[in-house]
Amino acid sequence: MTDLLAGLGFVLTPLPLFWCALGTFLGIVVGAIPGLTGAMLIALTLPLTYYMPPTEAVTLLIGMYTGGVTGGLITATLLRMPGTPSNIMTTFDGFPMARAGQPGRALGLGIGASFFGGMLAWVALVLLAKPLSIIATRFGPFEIFTLVMMAMVLIASVSQGSLVKGLISGLLGMLVSMPGVDPSAGQPRLTWDVHQLNSGLKLLPVLIGVFAVSQIIADVVELDRKYERVKIAGKGILMSWRDWKAQAVNLVRSALIGTWVGLLPGVGASIGSVIAYTTAKNMSKTPERFGKGSEEGIVASETANNATVGGALIPLIAMGIPGSVIDAILIGALMIHSIQPGPTLFLTNGDVVWAMIAACLVSTVLMFAIMSASAGLVARVSLLPKGFLLPVIMVFCVVGSFALDNTMFDVWVMLAFGLVGFFLERAKIPLGPFVIGFVLAPLAEAKLRTGLMMTAGSITPMFTRPLSLLFLLIAVVMLIWPLYGEWRRNRGDTRVADETIE
Amino acid sequence: MPDGSNPRTDIGVCLLLIVVCAAVLWETRKIPPGSFEPLGSAPLPQAVAGLIILLCLVVMGRAWLVLARRSERPREDAGFEPRARDAAATIGLTVLYIVAMQLRLTSFAVMTAGFLFATIGLLVRFERRLLPVAAIVALIAGFGCQYVFTRIFVVDLPGL
Numbered sequence: 176m177t178d179l180l181a182g183l184g185f186v187l188t189p190l191p192l193f194w195c196a197l198g199t200f201l202g203i204v205v206g207a208i209p210g211l212t213g214a215m216l217i218a219l220t221l222p223l224t225y226y227m228p229p230t231e232a233v234t235l236l237i238g239m240y241t242g243g244v245t246g247g248l249i250t251a252t253l254l255r256m257p258g259t260p261s262n263i264m265t266t267f268d269g270f271p272m273a274r275a276g277q278p279g280r281a282l283g284l285g286i287g288a289s290f291f292g293g294m295l296a297w298v299a300l301v302l303l304a305k306p307l308s309i310i311a312t313r314f315g316p317f318e319i320f321t322l323v324m325m326a327m328v329l330i331a332s333v334s335q336g337s338l339v340k341g342l343i344s345g346l347l348g349m350l351v352s353m354p355g356v357d358p359s360a361g362q363p364r365l366t367w368d369v370h371q372l373n374s375g376l377k378l379l380p381v382l383i384g385v386f387a388v389s390q391i392i393a394d395v396v397e398l399d400r401k402y403e404r405v406k407i408a409g410k411g412i413l414m415s416w417r418d419w420k421a422q423a424v425n426l427v428r429s430a431l432i433g434t435w436v437g438l439l440p441g442v443g444a445s446i447g448s449v450i451a452y453t454t455a456k457n458m459s460k461t462p463e464r465f466g467k468g469s470e471e472g473i474v475a476s477e478t479a480n481n482a483t484v485g486g487a488l489i490p491l492i493a494m495g496i497p498g499s500v501i502d503a504i505l506i507g508a509l510m511i512h513s514i515q516p517g518p519t520l521f522l523t524n525g526d527v528v529w530a531m532i533a534a535c536l537v538s539t540v541l542m543f544a545i546m547s548a549s550a551g552l553v554a555r556v557s558l559l560p561k562g563f564l565l566p567v568i569m570v571f572c573v574v575g576s577f578a579l580d581n582t583m584f585d586v587w588v589m590l591a592f593g594l595v596g597f598f599l600e601r602a603k604i605p606l607g608p609f610v611i612g613f614v615l616a617p618l619a620e621a622k623l624r625t626g627l628m629m630t631a632g633s634i635t636p637m638f639t640r641p642l643s644l645l646f647l648l649i650a651v652v653m654l655i656w657p658l659y660g661e662w663r664r665n666r667g668d669t670r671v672a673d674e675t676i677e
Numbered sequence: 678m679p680d681g682s683n684p685r686t687d688i689g690v691c692l693l694l695i696v697v698c699a700a701v702l703w704e705t706r707k708i709p710p711g712s713f714e715p716l717g718s719a720p721l722p723q724a725v726a727g728l729i730i731l732l733c734l735v736v737m738g739r740a741w742l743v744l745a746r747r748s749e750r751p752r753e754d755a756g757f758e759p760r761a762r763d764a765a766a767t768i769g770l771t772v773l774y775i776v777a778m779q780l781r782l783t784s785f786a787v788m789t790a791g792f793l794f795a796t797i798g799l800l801v802r803f804e805r806r807l808l809p810v811a812a813i814v815a816l817i818a819g820f821g822c823q824y825v826f827t828r829i830f831v832v833d834l835p836g837l
Contacts, residue, residue: 226831339736340736342728342732343694346732349725359711359714359718360712360714362709362718365701365704365705395760395767396764397759397760398760398800399759562801562807565796566792567793567814567818570792570818570822573774573778574822577778577835581832583775586775587775590771594768599690601690602687603681603682620721623721627714627715628715631715
C-alpha cells in the first residue's frame with residue numbers, strides 16, 4: 176500500500192503528471208485518426224524516451240496506451256471507421272446510434288464504459304500483479320520456456336484469421352530475433368558476414384517498421400477512401416445515474432471479461448472487445464437491437480477494450496510476458512532503459528513498476544476528463560488530411576530508428592520491416608504474434624538451453640514438472656481447439672448440403 | 678480463402694518466406710555444434726525455419742485448392758481507387774531520402790524539406806492550390822525537426 180501511494184505521489188507531481196496527460200491526450204488524438212494506432216505512436220515515441228528517467232518514460236507511454244485504446248471510439252461512432260482495431264465492435268452500434276441523431280449519447284456511453292473498464296482492471300492489476308510475480312519467481316527454466324510457448328500458441332490461435340497464419344507470424348518473429356552473437360556460445364550466427372548483424376536486429380527499428388511504416392504504406396494505398404460523417408452535438412456526453420444502474424451488470428461482466436482476456440499472455444484489446452460484445456448479445460433481453468444502435472453493445476465493447484489495458488499489464492509486470500502487442504513494445508521500452516522485465520521487477524525496479532501501476536489509474540481518470548471535455552474537438556482532428564500527415568510521420572520513423580544508435584543500418588532495417596509488415600498484412604498474416612515472437616524468443620531460447628544444461632540434455636522435466644506440463648497441455652489444447660472447430664463447421668456444412676440434396 | 682485473403686497473395690508471400698527460411702537453413706550449416714551445452718546454436722533456428730516452411734506449404738496448398746476450384750471471391754468494390762503506385766512511389770522517395778542522408782548530401786533540414794515537399798505533392802496529386810501549403814509544411818517540419826532533434830533531444834542527425 177505504501178509503495179502504491181508512493182507511485183501515485185510520484186505520478187501526481189507536476190512533470191510526471193504533465194507526461195501522463197500529454198501521453199493520454201496524444202493517445203486519444205492518434206487513436207481517433209483512422210489508420211494510426213496507439214502501437215504506432217508508442218513505437219515512434221520510444222526513441223524520445225531515452226532522454227527521460229524510466230519512471231517518467233513509462234508514465235508517458237502508459238498514458239498513450241490508455242488514450243490510444245479509447246480514442247478510436249470517436250471515429251468508430253462518428254465515421255463508422257474504428258480508429259484502432261479494438262474499437263471495431265463499437266462501430267456496429269455506435270455509428271447507427273449516432274446516425275439516428277444521438278451521437279453525444281453514443282460517445283457518452285462509450286466514454287463512461289471505458290472509464291469503468293479501466294478502473295476495474297486497475298483494481299485487478301493492483302491485487303494480482305505482486306502475488307503473481309511472487310509465484311513466478313519459483314518458475315524454473317522449463318516452466319518459463321513452456322509459458323512462452325503457451326503464449327505464442329495462444330496469440331496465434333486467437334488472432335483474427337487462420338491459426339496456421341498466426342503460427343507462421345509468431346515463428347517468423349522468433350526467427351528474426353535469432354541473428355547476432357549467440358549469448359550462450361559467444362559465436363555469431365545467421366549474420367551472413369554482415370558485421371552490423373553481430374548485435375542482432377534491434378527491437379525498435381523492427382517495431383517502427385512493422386507498426387508504423389507498414390501502416391503508412393497501407394494508408395497511402397487507401398488514401399482516397401471516403402468516410403460518412405455524423406456531426407456531434409455538445410449535449411448528452413456524460414452517462415446519467417440511470418444509465419449506470421441500467422448497465423451495471425453489463426459493465427461488470429464486460430470489465431471482468433476484458434481483464435481476464437488481457438491477463439492471457441499475448442491476447443489484446445480486440446479479442447476482449449469481441450468476446451464481451453458477443454457475451455452481452457447472448458445475455459441480452461433485446462439481442463435483435465445489436466448492430467442497430469444497441470446501448471449494451473457500445474458499453475460491452477468499450478468496457479472490455481479498456482479493461483484489457485490493466486489486465487494486460489499484469490503478466491508484463493509479474494512475469495515479463497506481454498499481455499498484448501503494446502505490452503511487447505513496453506517491454507522494449509524497459510529494455511532500452513536497461514531494465515530487465517520479469518518476476519524480480521518488483522525487487523529490482525519497484526519504483527518503475529509502481530509508477531506504471533499509478534500511471535494506469537491516473538491516465539484512466541485523465542482519459543475520462545479529456546474525452547468528456549473535448550470529444551467534439553478530437554473528432555475534427557480525425558479529419559486532418561492524411562496526404563500531409565503521412566510523410567511527416569515517415570520522417571519521424573526515419574529519425575526514430577536512426578537516433579537509437581546513430582547508424583543508418585537501423586533505418587534500412589526499419590524500411591525493410593515496413594515492407595515485411597505490409598506484405599504480411601496483405602496476406603492476412605497477423606502482426607501481433609510476430610512481435611510477441613520477436614520479443615519472447617530470446618527468453619525462451621535462453622531458458623531452454625539453461626534447462627537442458629541442468630538436465631544434461633534431457634527434456635523429461637518439461638513433462639514431469641506440474642506447471643510446465645500444464646502450460647504444455649494448454650498450448651496443445653489451444654492448437655487443437657480451432658482445428659476441431661473448423662472440422663465441426665465443415666461437418667455441419669456437409670450435413671446441411673446432404674439434407675438439401677435429399 | 679476462409680480468412681478473406683487473396684490466394685495469389687498467399688502463394689507469393691509464402692514462396693518468399695520459404696526462400697528466406699531456405700537461406701536461413703543454408704546459413705546454419707556454418708554454425709559449429711555446441712561444445713559446452715547439449716543444444717548448440719543451430720538446432721533452434723533450423724527447427725523454426727523448418728516449421729515455417731512446413732506451415733507455408735500448408736497455406737500454399739489451401740490457396741492452390743481455392744484457385745483450382747475457381748472459388749476465388751470476386752473482388753469487392755471498396756468504393757475507392759487503391760493508390761498502389763503512389764504507395765510504391767512513396768517507398769521510392771523514402772529510399773532516396775535515406776540514401777541522401779547516408780551520403781550526407783546536404784543538411785538534414787534541407788533533405789527533409791525536400792522529401793516532404795515531394796511526398797506531400799505526390800499524395801495530393803500535385804494539385805496547384807495545395808502545393809504552396811505543401812511547401813510551407815515541408816519547410817516548417819524540416820527546419821522544425823532539425824531544431825527539436827538537435828537542440829532538445831541532442832540527436833546527431835545525419836547530414837552536413
